[in-house]
Amino acid sequence: MKRMLTFIGAILVFLGFALVTQPAQNENTKLTQQKTxxxxxxxxxxxxxxxxxxxxxxxxxxxxxxxxxxxxxxxxxxxxxxxxxxxxxxxxxxxxxxxxxxxxxxxxxxxxxxxxxxxxxxxxxxxxxxxxxxxxxxxxxxxxxxxxxxDSPLDKQLQLIRDVMPQAKKIGVIYTSSDAGGQSNAKKFAKLVKKAGLQPKMYTIANTNDMQQISQQMSNNVDAIYAPQDNGVASSMKTLVNNANQAGKPVFPASDTMVTDGGTASYAIDxxxxxxxxxxxxxxxxxxxxxxxxxxxxVVKGTYVINQEQIDKLHIQVPDKIMQQAQKNGKVIK
Incomplete structure (x- = not known):
């Protein structure tokens, strides 16, 4: 009789534990239990x-x-x-x-x-x-x-511009007015530029159709251009680079893919x-x-990405230390 009561008690304890734990398990695994x-x-x-x-x-x-x-x-x-x-x-x-x-x-x-x-x-x-x-x-x-x-490593991107273009005083910053992330990055970067004793000059496009006119105007009034992590700017990068090249001004973008599209150099996250x-x-x-x-x-760690064709075209000298780091850990686009 005692064995029977002990057995029944063990079953009741097991069932009680299962009832308590089952809802939580179902809640946490509801999606993963689906077939697809x-x-x-x-x-x-x-x-x-x-x-x-x-x-x-x-x-x-x-x-x-x-x-x-x-x-x-x-x-x-x-x-x-x-x-x-x-x-x-x-x-x-x-x-x-x-x-x-x-x-x-x-x-x-x-x-x-x-x-x-x-x-x-x-x-x-x-x-x-x-x-x-x-x-x-x-x-x-x-x-x-x-x-x-x-979020772009803005301080390192500004330092890259200063290392490559030590004589640059006026830094053009272009962004899309409707891109919240691009606008935020552009304004943060402009503050860093000002804090460094340089002059930020802000330019805004409403959409990619504005890039032709605005980038021409900007390229003739600045020493170097910063292109933030901005979807409108990234989508019209080739137009920006074309106009900057005609004015002999380098474009330093926020992302590695924008360097591939004609940017001069970047310290960028992947x-x-x-x-x-x-x-x-x-x-x-x-x-x-x-x-x-x-x-x-x-993701905070970045690498140097250098566009060799643009460096040669604009007759820019990249410091040996930066070029070596790009060759070792980053990318040199030829």
Whole structure:
């Protein structure tokens, strides 16, 4: 009889423990228990930097065990710079997918405005998450949004300009008025320029159609040009470089892909790394981590990227130390 009572008691304890723990387990693994998780990615526009972030997202998800045709289905939408398209696409993705990625600030904002608060939204390479209103703070996002941020290493980018162009006094800074991240970076950079005893000269474009006229004007009135991490500027980089070349002025962009598109040199973080970090973070969210309590991730280490063709064309001398570092750890584009 005692054995029977002991056995029954053990069963009751086991059942009680299972009832207590089961809801939490279901809550944390609801998405990963699905046969296929639907992943929605919204990109603002096509240009190399954002394309690399997109590729990085897929790599980061794969790092966490989430692969296309195995356990995730990826739906990708590109608004190509059209705001009305972006709103429509954001709503479609929000209606269909389990987790969402916004590549560039406007894309992330469109997803936040379209999705319900239970859908995780991952920022991918957003320059100023808190300033853009996407999270309450980088350390404590406080909602359904988190992800990666790649604020440019502005101090090192300014130092690069001073090392390469020691006689430069007037630094042109161009940004897109509708790009919150680009505007934030441009204004922060201008403050650093002023603090260094140089003169920042600000130029604004409303969209890529303005670049031809504005960049011509700027190139004739400055000694060097800084192009921040800005989607409108990145999309019209070749126009900017063409006009700067005609005036004999170097363009120092924020990202490595903008150097590939004709920029002179940069100290830049890797855009693929930004996407990969967002993808890895998403994998952990899918495994149960809550976005509200998941601090925004940052990529801070950069490398020198030098465009040898532009250096030769503008007859610029890059200090040996910088060139050696670019050759060893960064990139020299020939």
């Amino acid at each position: 998780i639907k992943v929605g990615i919204l990109q603002m526009v096509s240009h190399p930097a954002l394309n690399q972030i997109h590729q990085g997202i897929i790599s980061g998800l794969k790092d966490e065990g989430f692969k296309e045709s195995k356990n995730i289905k990826v739906e990708f939408q590109n608004a190509q710079g059209d705001q009305s398209n972006m709103k429509t696409m954001a709503q479609q993705l929000a209606d269909r997918d389990d987790i969402l990625f916004g590549i560039a600030t406007p894309a992330a904002q469109a997803l936040v405005n379209s999705a319900d608060k239970s859908t995780p939204i991952m920022m991918a390479g957003i320059s100023d998450p808190a300033g853009s209103g996407l999270v309450k703070s980088e350390k404590h996002p406080g909602g359904n949004v988190t992800g990666s941020s790649g 855009q693929h790394d930004l996407g990969r970090l967002a993808g890895r973070m998403a994998g952990k969210v899918l495994k149960g981590k809550k976005p509200a309590e998941y601090p925004v991730g940052f």
